[in-house]
Structure formats: C-alpha cells, structure tokens
Amino acid sequence: MAFEGLAQRLQGTLQKITGKGKISEADVKEMMREVRFALIEADVNLKVVKEFVKTVSERAVGQDVMKSLTPGQQVVKIVKDELTNLMGGEQNPIQFSRKPPTVIMMVGLQGAGKTTTTGKLATVLRKRHNKKPLLVAADIYRPAAIQQLETLGKQLTIPVFSLGTDISPVEIARQALKEAEEHHHDVVIIDTAGRLHVDEDLMQELKDIRELSKPDEVFLVVDAMTGQDAVNVAKSFDEAIGITGVVLTKLDGDTRGGAALSIRSVTEKPIKFVGMGEKMDALEPFHPERMASRILGMGDVMSLIEKAQANVDEEKAKELEQKFRTQSFTLEDFLDQLQQVRKMGPLDELLKMMPGFNKIKGIENAQVDEGQMGRVEAVIYSMTKEERATPEIINANRRKRIAKGSGTSIQEVNRLLKQFEEMKKMVKQMTNMQQKGKKKMKMPGLDSFFK
C-alpha cells in the first residue's frame, strides 16, 4: 500500500496524543520530530518536510488547539488538513480545448512510464469522456519504443501515428496534427522520448514540439518511487517547457510516495492522475483528500465505493439487498457475490482501502489467496441447487461427494460452510444496524472472515 509507513508512523505518534486532556509544547515537539523522520523516510523532499512541520507545529501550539476540548484530536485534524493542502486541495480534471483537437504532451525521465500511461490515458478518455484519441509515437531514440506504442494501440484498438525513427519528433508532431484534423480525432496524445532534465539538446526538442503543437496539457510523468530528486526533475521540466499537470505512476507498489507530496508543493502544479496497476484501465484521478485520509490510516472508502459502482450490476445489487433484509441469502448468492468482487480487482488491494484494515496486526503481510477463491467457487459448483439454497441439508455423505466433485477435501467444504454461516450472521448484524439508521458502518468479524 502506498504511504504505508507514513500512516503507521503517524498513527503511532498521534495515538500518544489523542485523548490527552492537555497538550504541552514538548508533546508537540516530540511528535513533530517523529513526523519529520516519517516524512523523510517516505521520500518527501526535505525542504517540504521542514515547511510542513513548521506550519503544523505553529498551529498545534497556537490558539485553536488550546481552546479545543480535545486537543489531541485537534492536532490529528491539523496534520490531516495540512497534508491535504500540501497535496493540492481539490481534485483537478483534465482541460479540454474548446476547439478540437485537444493536444496532450507526455514528458518525463526514462522509465517513468510515459508510453504505458499514454495507453492508459487514451483508454480513460475513450471510456469516460467519449473521446476519439490519436496516439503519436515521437520517441525515436529508445529501441522499439514505437513498436511498444503500436502494440498498445493494437491491443486497445486506438490508432497510432508513427513515421519511424528517421523523422524528427517535431516533424512527426506536425504531421500527426494534420492527420488528426483529417480523421476528426478530438484528442491527440504525443508520447515523447524519456530524457534527463539536464540534457539541453533534448529539452530544446521538447520546447520545439510544444511551440508547434500548442498543447492544452503537458503532463509530466513521474515515478512514485522517486526520492529527493523528484522536485529537481519537476522544477526543471516546468521551467523549461511549462508543465500543466503531473501523472504519478507505479503507485500500486509499496512505495510511500512522498514524491506526491513534494512535487505539488514545489511546482504548484496539480497531480492529475495516478497509475495504479498493470492493466490498461488502471489510471485513476488523483484525490488529495482521499490520499490524506489514506496516509492517516482512515481508509479510502470513496475509491472503494466508486470501484464497486463501476463494476457491480445494479439490478443484482438491489436483489441482493432484498435478500440480505429478508435473510434469504443463499450459497448461490454468495457465489454471485464472489464473482462480482473478483471483477473489482485484486482482493488485497480492495482490502487495503477499507478503513481500519491496516490497524489489524499483520494485515500488511496477509496475502489474499486468489486460488483459494477459485476453490471456494469449485466447492459451490459441486453442490446441487437444493444444497445451495438450503445448506443445512448437507450431511456427511453429501460433504464427501462435494469434496470429491470439486477436487478439494472435506475440511475445505466444512470451512466454507462455516464461513458462510458467519457471513450470514454478519449480514444480519449489518442490516440491523442499517435499519437503526446508524451512519457509521462497522464490520464485526470481518477480519476473521478474510484471514
């Protein structure tokens, strides 16, 4: 999980202060030292860390904390607020040109993930914005960079404009724009070669492409794992060609991603998207406030809900809800549910978005075994319709048959039946809670369910 260490460290520090009646200047100082190291270890730029610590300390020892009834919680709030501020306040959508085509330029260091992001961005633009993008292969330097984009284009059935490696990138861009006009593409994404920000010749080439194509967006693609140097890179690219936004890639790794915090605060350019996986639709809008919650271990509920909405069949969900309420939830529904959840993506990533989940001991090492889910499916498939509807009738003989049919063991069949019982209990509790109108959703027994 991104930012894992930061969340844990801050949690540890803040727990000492939460619930304290009074907060002394020494308390704040001690906490800030921990915050400082946590942020540095998270690769936040040292200068940004210093500024952050200063602001938080000032507010923490200042008026608003002393007046408050629960100063500890107040400090937590300040830290979260400042963290959100640091990452850029509100979410920042993509700017489309009023007169198409909208031109987007992708720039960055080698290996940041420009080409992959170009493919993902095109997918997103087509899927969510109904656009008809044209991809432009302007990396004539790296071996097979053009083939890479062409292969992606083929996979996604999105056209790619290329002129081989003998034509200058500026000329490629010129002809690509003409092509876009002729074929009515409303978005043109130019994939440029990776380059060092200190390489003057290649930076000049970017300036030339920019001059010619007058892009509406210039996205700097930055690896989320970048260390202290992230601000130098972002600053240099910004000063040389004027970036309009940042795409943070590889955030599905376990890096703490401090680069996200620093780049924005140093360049004042928004982070527009984050790359979250190997699949071509794994590009998500950046939500500073959600990320701040995630950093502080408050979970990323919004992302989870959005993910569910995009993948879960609404009709089925309503039907299921009805079944929950009437307690007529069967193994058949369970199977259905399982398949819907799997559509949402890898389970361990989903789990990490749940509030409080990272507080469960050892969860960071707990791997959700997708193979196990496959076996569960097999077990249910090996039951008769009657058995799925009324699992109570499954006796020893039936268990034996099911185990044999699904290629599992009787123990596994037993475990599934027990889990199903527990789940039913949990669902009952949950629906009771909802009927009582409690807003706060608690999920009792969830940890044992997934372990």
Next chain:
Amino acid sequence: MSFFKKLKEKITGTNESVTEKFKDGLSKTRNSFTSKVNDLVARFREVDEEFFEELEELLLQADVGVETVMELIDELKFEVKRKNIKDTAGIQSVISEKLVDIYNAGEEQMNELDIQDGRLNVILMVGVNGVGKTTTIGKLAARFKAEGKSVMLAAGDTFRAGAIDQLVVWGERVGVEVIRQSEGSDPAAVMYDAIRAAKSRNVDVLICDTAGRLQNKVNLMNELEKVHRVIGREIEGAPHEVLLALDATTGQNALVQAHTFKEATDVTGIVLTKLDGTAKGGIVLAIRSKLNIPVKFVGLGEGMDDLQPFDPEKYVYGLFAEGLEREEEE
C-alpha cells in the same frame, strides 16, 4: 592527506579514461553534492553541532536514508573527537573515508561478476518497471562481446508491449542472438528454450531479461521465483549471477526492492542505473550497509560503453574530488 594520496595512487594505477568517465557521469552529482560540502566547510570554521546538523541534511537530501545518516554522523562525531579536529579544514577527507568505510563494512568485496571459462554462465536480470533492465542487458552484452566471449540473450519479458522488440534491436546492435517466443508466453518456457539453445551452440554467457514487476505483486514475484528455479534445474548452480537493476533516482523504496528481490531470487549484485542525472545516488550506501548486496555496475549514460564496474573508492573520489584537491593545495 594520506587518504587522498592512497586514492590517487590507486586511480593513476588504473585506467584513466574510466576514472574520467566516472567523473563525467557523476559531474552533476558531484556539482550539487560536493559544492554543497564545500559551501558547508567554507561557511563553518568550527566543527560544531550546527555543522553536523547541516551535514545531516545534506546527506538526507542525497537519499542516503535516515538510519544510515544517523550512523554516519555518530561515527563522524566520534572520529572528530578522537582525532581532536577543531576546524572544518580537515573534515572533508574524514567524511569521504567514512563513506568508503560504510561501503566496505560488510563482507568481502565481490564486485566482479562470477564468469568462468569452460561453462555456460547464466545471468538473470531482475527489477521493477522502468529501471533499465533491457538497456543494461544490451550494454552488458556489448561488454562481454568486446572481451571475446560468445553471448546469447533470452527475451523473458513477454508481458510489456514491445519489450521483446527492444531486446531484439539491442541484439542486432551488438551482434548477438536473441532467443524469443511470442508476447504473452510463459517466461519460464523462454528460459528453458534459451538454455537449450545456448548449450547446443556452446555459448559462454547467456543473459536473461525478465519483465519489470513491483515487488509487492506476489503473483509476479512467484513467477520470477519459478523462472529462477527453472534455470537452476537445467544447469546446476545457475543462474550464476542475479543482477537487480535499481534506478538511482529511486528513494527509500530501493531498499525494499533490494530486500524483496533478494528473497525471491537470491540477488548477487546490483546495477545502479541512470546515475548521470541529478539524483545523488546516496542510496548506494544504504543498500550496501543494510543488505550487504554489492553494487557491481553503474549506468553513467546512454552510450553502449557507459556501463562501468562499480568501484566504491572511485565513486567517493568522484563525489569529493574537487574538495580533496583543494585540501591538498592548501
């Protein structure tokens, strides 16, 4: 300055152009880092708390990492006390000495690749996405070829679009054969094929590419373990080298990468790529002192011969050359 003289003797004894390359490649690193050390020394006449605080920040900004920096500062303080150094004039050489010390503190140095005549040597290249695995393989192949060895490449990145083509282009450039299957095929099967081909053609060195993967993707790490296992099953003791490519611009996550990849594939060395940018490369120290994996090569530029064997003394010399020379003149 005895340390400086020792270094200089060592360096003049070796290839001048290599040292130059190190200095060139590291010039950005050196400019920012060394000039800051010089500033520091110039600004502070006395070695006091404040001086150490500034030095600490300097090292943190070089991505050395909190823990390693704290250790280094503690040792420096001890050294300063022991040698009774009062002013900053003599401190620079102590700093570089300590940096080399930290690097050498682990086991015996194993900077050389384990390549032996009369057998098929297998090198497995691993790392996260976009660190420069394929490019490094191309450079390595050119290096071995120049040494008169016969080389073969295995296109084990069957996942990323265009990755196979990228390696094939390198193969053509260097003039070595590339064993490949279609995109999406099982990488372990590619390795199996490549080893059989390499055996039958009496190749000296087989270098195996793999797809970039983030170390927290368990399935992908399992796949890599399988690749490692398949190679070991075909040739006893292989792969003889497992090289982890690390991007020098990477921050503290590089440690996690090194740790996880070591667990999965028993990494024998690190190739630190893209050291010609402005990234300070301080992570080298942390990796060496915490994980005991030696850095074997550094990537210092785009050219085919810009892959150089890592030498900690030259590396530190590159970082501190200006400062040391000034000290000696005085």
